Amino acid sequence: MRAYIRGPLAETAAGAIAADVLKACVHCGFCNATCPTFQITGDELDGPRGRIYLIKQALEGEPVSRLTQHHLDRCLSCRACETTCPSGVEYHRLLDVGRAEIATRVARPWHERLARRTIRFLTGHRQLLRALLILGRKIPAAQPKRAAKPIAAALSRKMSLLTGCVQSAAAPHFNASTTRVFAAAGIGLTETPAARCCGAVAFHLDAADEARAHVRRNIDAWIAELDAGSEAIVVNASGCATFIRDYPDVLADDPEYASKAHRVARAVRDPVEVLRESPPIAASAPANPRIAVHDPCTLRNGPGLEGAVARLLSGLGYEPQPISDTHLCCGSAGSYSLLQPTLSHRLRADKLEVLTANAPAAIYTANIGCWMHLGETSSTPVRHWIEAVDAVLGAIQETQTRETP
Amino acid sequence: MLDQFDSRIDPTFAPVDRQRLIARLQEALPERGLITKTEGMRVYETDGLAAYRGMPSVVALPETTAQVSAVLRICAEMSTPVVARGAGTGLSGGALPFPGCVLLSMTRFNRILAIDAQARMARVQPGVRNLAISEAVAQFGLFYAPDPSSQIACSIGGNVAENAGGVHCLKYGLTVHNIQRLELVTVDGEVLEIGGDALDTPGYDLLALITGSEGLLGVITEVTVRLLPNPVHTQVLLAAFPDVRQAGDAVARIIAAGIIPAGLEMMDRLAVNAAENHVHAGYPVDVAAILLCEIDGAAGDVEDGLSRVGAICLEAGASEVRQARDEAERRRFWAGRKGAFPAMGRMAPDYYCIDGTIPRRRLAEVLTEITRLSGVYGLPVANVFHAGDGNLHPLILYDAAASGEVENAEALGGAILELCVAMGGTITGEHGVGREKINQMCVQFSTAEIETFEALKASFDPAGLLNPGKAIPTLARCAEYGAMHVHNGQLPFADLERL
Numbered sequence: 094m095r096a097y098i099r100g101p102l103a104e105t106a107a108g109a110i111a112a113d114v115l116k117a118c119v120h121c122g123f124c125n126a127t128c129p130t131f132q133i134t135g136d137e138l139d140g141p142r143g144r145i146y147l148i149k150q151a152l153e154g155e156p157v158s159r160l161t162q163h164h165l166d167r168c169l170s171c172r173a174c175e176t177t178c179p180s181g182v183e184y185h186r187l188l189d190v191g192r193a194e195i196a197t198r199v200a201r202p203w204h205e206r207l208a209r210r211t212i213r214f215l216t217g218h219r220q221l222l223r224a225l226l227i228l229g230r231k232i233p234a235a236q237p238k239r240a241a242k243p244i245a246a247a248l249s250r251k252m253s254l255l256t257g258c259v260q261s262a263a264a265p266h267f268n269a270s271t272t273r274v275f276a277a278a279g280i281g282l283t284e285t286p287a288a289r290c291c292g293a294v295a296f297h298l299d300a301a302d303e304a305r306a307h308v309r310r311n312i313d314a315w316i317a318e319l320d321a322g323s324e325a326i327v328v329n330a331s332g333c334a335t336f337i338r339d340y341p342d343v344l345a346d347d348p349e350y351a352s353k354a355h356r357v358a359r360a361v362r363d364p365v366e367v368l369r370e371s372p373p374i375a376a377s378a379p380a381n382p383r384i385a386v387h388d389p390c391t392l393r394n395g396p397g398l399e400g401a402v403a404r405l406l407s408g409l410g411y412e413p414q415p416i417s418d419t420h421l422c423c424g425s426a427g428s429y430s431l432l433q434p435t436l437s438h439r440l441r442a443d444k445l446e447v448l449t450a451n452a453p454a455a456i457y458t459a460n461i462g463c464w465m466h467l468g469e470t471s472s473t474p475v476r477h478w479i480e481a482v483d484a485v486l487g488a489i490q491e492t493q494t495r496e497t498p
Numbered sequence: 499m500l501d502q503f504d505s506r507i508d509p510t511f512a513p514v515d516r517q518r519l520i521a522r523l524q525e526a527l528p529e530r531g532l533i534t535k536t537e538g539m540r541v542y543e544t545d546g547l548a549a550y551r552g553m554p555s556v557v558a559l560p561e562t563t564a565q566v567s568a569v570l571r572i573c574a575e576m577s578t579p580v581v582a583r584g585a586g587t588g589l590s591g592g593a594l595p596f597p598g599c600v601l602l603s604m605t606r607f608n609r610i611l612a613i614d615a616q617a618r619m620a621r622v623q624p625g626v627r628n629l630a631i632s633e634a635v636a637q638f639g640l641f642y643a644p645d646p647s648s649q650i651a652c653s654i655g656g657n658v659a660e661n662a663g664g665v666h667c668l669k670y671g672l673t674v675h676n677i678q679r680l681e682l683v684t685v686d687g688e689v690l691e692i693g694g695d696a697l698d699t700p701g702y703d704l705l706a707l708i709t710g711s712e713g714l715l716g717v718i719t720e721v722t723v724r725l726l727p728n729p730v731h732t733q734v735l736l737a738a739f740p741d742v743r744q745a746g747d748a749v750a751r752i753i754a755a756g757i758i759p760a761g762l763e764m765m766d767r768l769a770v771n772a773a774e775n776h777v778h779a780g781y782p783v784d785v786a787a788i789l790l791c792e793i794d795g796a797a798g799d800v801e802d803g804l805s806r807v808g809a810i811c812l813e814a815g816a817s818e819v820r821q822a823r824d825e826a827e828r829r830r831f832w833a834g835r836k837g838a839f840p841a842m843g844r845m846a847p848d849y850y851c852i853d854g855t856i857p858r859r860r861l862a863e864v865l866t867e868i869t870r871l872s873g874v875y876g877l878p879v880a881n882v883f884h885a886g887d888g889n890l891h892p893l894i895l896y897d898a899a900a901s902g903e904v905e906n907a908e909a910l911g912g913a914i915l916e917l918c919v920a921m922g923g924t925i926t927g928e929h930g931v932g933r934e935k936i937n938q939m940c941v942q943f944s945t946a947e948i949e950t951f952e953a954l955k956a957s958f959d960p961a962g963l964l965n966p967g968k969a970i971p972t973l974a975r976c977a978e979y980g981a982m983h984v985h986n987g988q989l990p991f992a993d994l995e996r997l
Contacts, residue, residue, distance in 0.1 A: 094548055095847065095898040116847045120548035121840040122587040126627055126651040135606035135625065136530070136559060137541050137586065146541040160537050177650065179776050180843025 094118045099154035106345035107190045111152055114187040117180050118145055124174035124184070129422045129440055130167050138164040141174035141184050148191030151198070162199045165192055167436060169429055170297070171390035171422040186342055189296075196299040205432075209298040212428050216258040216294045223262040231465055232263045248281030252367070253318045255328045255337075258290035260461040267461070270483040271329050271364055277486050278371045282327060287314035291328075293336035296343065297427055308343055312353050315360070325362045329479055331391040331460040332427060337361045338395065363392060363459065364479055365401045375409045375485040381454030386413045386478065387444070387467065389460035390422050402459055402478045409485050414451035418443075425466035441466060449473050457481050499904065500933055501550035503597060507975035509966040514578045514598065516555055522576070523558055523600070526568035533557040542601050545586040545593040546648070549850065549904055550933055552594050554581070554601035561606045563681065563689060563719040570717065571687035573600050579966045580685070582713045584625065584656030587648040589851045590932025592660060592712050596966050602717060604655050610634050611720070618725040619678065619695065624655020624718045628662075631723060640725040643670035646928070647836045655718045661710030663928030665761040665792075665835065668886040670726065672928065674709040681720035682708060685959045695722065707954075712930050713965035715958040729794035732760065734828045735804050737811035738785040738818040742766055742869075742881075745787040746861030748814035749885040752791065752807055753858050759807070761792040761832075762886025766865075768845065769838050769882040769893070776841040779834030780827065782818060789816075789885065790831055838882040839893060845880070846895035850907045853929035854918030858888040867917055868892055875910040877903070889927030890918065916941055931969045939969075940976035948973060 096115035102108040124141035125131045131140030138147065138160075147164055151157040165188065174184050201209075215222045226232045252275070260267055272282045292307030315326055328334035336343075338361055340354040347354075386403040393399035403413040424430060424440030445467060448456050456471060457478040458464050468475035523532055533539055534556050543551040555578070560566045573580045582602045583593040595601050607623035610631070614620070615638035620631055628649040631642040645664035646652055652662070657673045658680065670676065679693040693705035708715060739745040745764055752762065765773065766787045774781045781788055789811065793803040808819045822828035842849040856864050865881065872879040872894075883891040894910055896903040915925045915938045925931070925938040939948070951970045955962065971979075 097899075117843050119840050119843040119849060120544065121546055121648065121651075122585055123648065123651045123840060125585065126629070131605075132608070134530075135603075135608060136533075137603070137605065138533075138538055142586075143541040147537075150537070150540050155540075156537065158535070158537060160535055179837035179840035181776065182843070 094120055094149070096149050096153060098152045102152060102190075102194055107193070108152075110186050110342060110345060111148070111190040114183050115145070115149055117182045119180050121179070123177050123179060124182075127173040127177045127420050129169060129171060129173065130436060132421075133436060133439060139167055144168055144191075145182070145184065145187060148187055151191060151195055157195055157198055159199060162195050162201070165195060167433060169390070169422045169424070169426040171426060172394035173390060173420045173422065176394050176420065185339075189339070189342065192297075193301050196301075201299070208432060209300075212431060213295050213298055213300055213303070216290060219258070219262040222259065226263050226465075231469055236266050248276060248279055250280045251323055252280055252282055252325045252327050252362075253315060253323045254282040254284050255291065255326065255330070255333055256284045256286075256289045257330050257333060257461060258294065259465075260330050261289070263465055264461060264477070267329055267477045267479060270477065270479045271327065274364070274368070274373060274479055274482045274486060275327070277373055278368065280367070283318075283323075285314045285318060287311070291333040291336050292343075293333060294428060296336065305343060305347070308340055308354075309350060311337075312340065312350060312357050315357050316353055319356065319360055325367065326357065326360045327362050327364055327367065329364050329459070329477065330462075331363055331389045332462050334361050334363055335391040335395045363396065363398060365398060365405055365459070368482070369401060369405055372405065372408055373482055373486060377485050378410045379481070379485055382410055382412045383451070383453050384411050384413055384481065385416060385448045385451070385453035385456045385473075387416075387423065387448055387456055387458040387463060388419060389458060389463045390426075392459045393419070402457065406457065406478060406481055409482060411481060414453050417447050417450070423463050423467055425460070425462035427462055430462070430466045437466070441470065445471055499550070499908065500936065501552055501591070501594060503552070503967050507972055507978050509962050509972065511577060511579055511598070511966075514555065514576055519572070519576055519578060519600070520556060522572045523556060523569060526572060527558055527565055528561055531559045531561070531565070533559070539601075542583065542586075542603065543595060545583065545591065546589045547591040547594070547932070547934060549848065549898060549908075550591040550594045552597050554595035555598045557601045557603055559603050559606055563683065566602070566683050566717055566719055567687040567689060569600065569602060570683055570685055573963060574685050574687065574961070577961060577963065579963050580717075581965050582659070582717045584653035584659070585627065585651050587652040588656060588660060588930065588932065589853065590660070590926070590929045590934040592930050592932035592965070592968060593656075594933050594968075604653065604717075607655070607719065613638070615640060617695070618727075619722055620725060621679075621720065621722045622654055624658070624721055625653050628652050628654055628657055635725055639728050641728055642723050643676050643726050644673050647839060649836070654721050654723065658709050658718055658721055659711065659713050660930035661928065663884065663887075663889065665763060665832070665884065667928070668762055668884065669758050669760045674706055676724050677705065677709065677721055678724055679722035680705060680708055680718055682716040683719055684716045685961070685964055689719070690716070693722070710930065712932065712969040714955055714969055715964065729760070731797040731800045732792060732794040732828070733800050733804055734790055734792040734822045734831050735807055736781070736820055736822070736831060737789045737791070737808070737816040738782045739787045739789070739815060740785060740817050741815065742787045742865050743862040744815035745789050746865055746885070748789060748811045748816065749861055750859045751810045751814060753886065755806065755810060757793075757803055757806060759791045759803070759886055760794040761790065762884070763790045763835050764788070764881065764883055764885035765790075765835065765838060766881040768878065768880035769842075772841040772845050772880065773834035773838040775844055776837050777830060777834040779830040781834060785817065787881075790835060835882070839891070842880060842893050842895060846878070846897060848896050848898045848907075850894040850896065850911055851929070852890065852892045852894065852911050852914050853926050854915050854923055855887070855889045855927040856918050856921045856923035858885070860921050861885065861888065864890065864917065864921055868914060871910060871913050871917070875906055875913070877907055877910055879910075884927065887927070888923065912938060933968050936968065936971045936975065937979045939971050940979045945973060945976065948976060
């Protein structure tokens with residue numbers, strides 16, 4: 094499709110990314126078929142083809158208003174459309190450029206600015222965030238109990254582990270489990286205090302520069318670790334991993350960091366990518382093998398790891414139940430669940446219905462956002478899949494991770 | 499460019515008081531059911547034929563038949579043209595907005611209303627996606643046969659409007675053969691039931707008339723489709739050819755042998771490469787063309803049919819013949835074919851998909867001539883098509899950003915369609931005439947025939963408000979196009995033997 098990008102953006106790397114993506118789009122409309130928001134609203138402005146068009150006219154210098162911003166805000170960034178697109182349009186790259194451009198041209202009302210600023214602030218304040226999440230019953234007050242397991246094996250390999258901002262406040266036990274499981278595989282994980290938050294929250298909430306500051310800090314910290322022999326950057330929140338894989342785009346206009354960003358992006362691994370290479374051996378059979386695995390969009394649509402978690406857990410004696418409409422997002426999508434509650438809650442209700450159709454004992458996911466969002470209303474316990482691996486590795490009791498509010 | 503409507507040779511309408519139109523439509527439609535800002539309407543300016551654009555006056559998004567009826571009544575009273583739009587995946591510009599029209603988007607009609615597995619019928623709203631029907635009835639061992647390549651996204655209402663086809667039409671027929679009842683709203687807002695739950699109904703076969711009427715006669719608000727049981731056994735064979743003409747020959751021979759494949763598709767080198775890049779179907783990429791031949795039925799019949807097809811292909815000069823090793827590979831073979839059009843986005847910034855039909859025995863001849871025309875116009879042409887029913891889909895690759903290429907592509911497309919007519923074929927196999935082939939209708943039909951079409955249209959829509967400027971050209975347009983067309987007293991392709 095032809096696009097004539099105008100203004101200062103045309104001269105930038107971001108502008109070049111947008112032009113490339115637009116050129117690949119042939120306007121066939123296949124993408125709408127798998128778009129969760131288009132299925133709900135039935136308005137082409139809420140589908141990828143419509144959003145591409147909205148971004149195109151904005152970049153071509155036509156007037157933009159809250160209308161465009163509103164429909165771009167409603168995009169989940171789930172990338173289901175990219176899995177359907179025959180022309181290979183990398184929609185999310187265009188969306189990021191478009192959103193940033195529109196943020197500079199359209200003023201948000203005060204309440205939207207306040208909401209965004211508050212969310213960004215809280216992700217930087219772990220204790221406060223944790224207290225609020227517990228008060229708001231977004232997460233359970235008690236953390237799952239795990240018997241401390243001495244790490245006996247010599248850890249011949251080492252990798253870095255992302256701490257995470259929201260995750261370290263809401264579910265620090267994810268990293269504890271991950272560390273134990275990796276230790277059993279002979280891999281030592283270390284967290285780097287300098288690289289705590291991936292920067293996605295700020296980037297997606299109109300604060301691209303704030304995000305870039307995070308990103309540069311993280312890159313510096315991880316490059317040092319990689320230089321010191323760390324094999325990979327393990328990220329057990331698939332949403333964060335997705336954003337880190339996009340670092341080259343985020344810093345596309347920063348020549349100093351361009352190649353470093355590529356190096357970091359290439360080093361990112363979801364735990365399942367590491368563990369499927371060296372599969373853990375179960376010490377015991379799962380207490381409740383009947384489970385549902387929810388592949389987050391950021392696991393299936395970006396890195397193409399759909400089914401990898403279910404296969405790994407099957408190998409450990411779990412019985413993942415078949416799930417329909419796996420391409421539909423659960424509605425979490427980072428801060429989307431807070432900013433777009435109507436669409437988000439509808440998607441969650443639909444998702445929980447298909448996840449629990451075969452009465453699983455627990456739902457396992459791979460992303461902190463999905464975990465919090467689904468767990469908030471699910472009557473079936475929701476956990477990170479690494480906990481399922483952790484549970485069968487040694488003398489660890491399975492405990493209830495979520496109390497009934 | 500044909501997206502420009504010309505008041506001398508296209509229908510015209512008196513200007514409408516837009517504020518009053520908006521006020522009245524707002525009353526008839528639910529909240530968020532009307533888009534009036536240019537910024538929000540821009541996405542609706544074009545359908546799957548993205549080179550053609552036009553701006554509507556407003557976009558209406560009704561949710562019920564009563565709302566459709568109310569919108570049409572308002573438009574009839576205010577003499578405002580109306581263009582209905584389904585999923586907007588059409589390739590002939592059928593949903594291209596007539597300037598200043600009310601664009602009626604039917605995407606919110608997206609529910610499957612009833613499935614009667616025993617009677618093998620499903621009653622669905624027009625915005626339901628083609629593939630969603632087959633997915634919903636799969637649990638009963640049934641499927642909906644017509645399967646346009648865009649079936650993942652295209653809507654059943656649009657399929658009816660265009661009488662859509664697909665890979666499986668060769669054996670199972672077009673949309674018209676696979677539906678049995680429609681609910682239609684006329685331009686006056688009256689709701690009609692066409693056809694019925696029985697296979698035949700008294701009186702004229704209006705169902706056949708409405709199917710493929712391209713939004714000129716009414717707006718479809720409900721469709722009852724016929725379903726078929728899934729075949730017991732299905733297998734696909736891939737044959738590779740060093741020469742496109744040999745592939746064309748093989749198709750003619752397969753059909754002449756009395757074999758009825760469930761699908762018989764051909765892709766040339768350019769198309770094979772683009773599709774292979776997208777799907778990794780396992781196609782051989784260093785060949786001039788491949789044929790995909792699917793046969794379904796009882797296991798013995800499938801085996802017998804495929805061995806005959808394999809032998810015919812080898813006789814015709816195939817360098818390789820193989821069957822899909824398993825169901826996954828069979829699906830990949832078809833996924834490559836179905837994604838082949840948009841996969842052209844990897845080859846060129848824009849493509850223009852042509853849709854003509856020809857007698858199957860002239861395939862080789864037509865392909866050779868298309869290659870020659872491609873050279874004359876200086877634009878590459880990829881061929882992906884329903885070879886079994888002689889339905890060509892040459893894809894003209896161009897770059898709309900390059901000066902003159904759009905017009906050049908349009909002219910080449912016109913030349914290919916006229917070649918089809920000269921060969922004894924038609925200007926559309928399944929995509930409809932829309933706006934795209936409006937001029938070639940003048941080549942296909944005589945003045946008397948076009949007058950008859952117009953009279954038929956007038957009996958449903960005397961003021962000509964429904965989808966004006968599409969499907970049936972005005973006689974003024976034909977007079978002008980004819981004058982331009984018969985250049986120096988010569989018809990194009992004068993050297994070809996006419997049928």
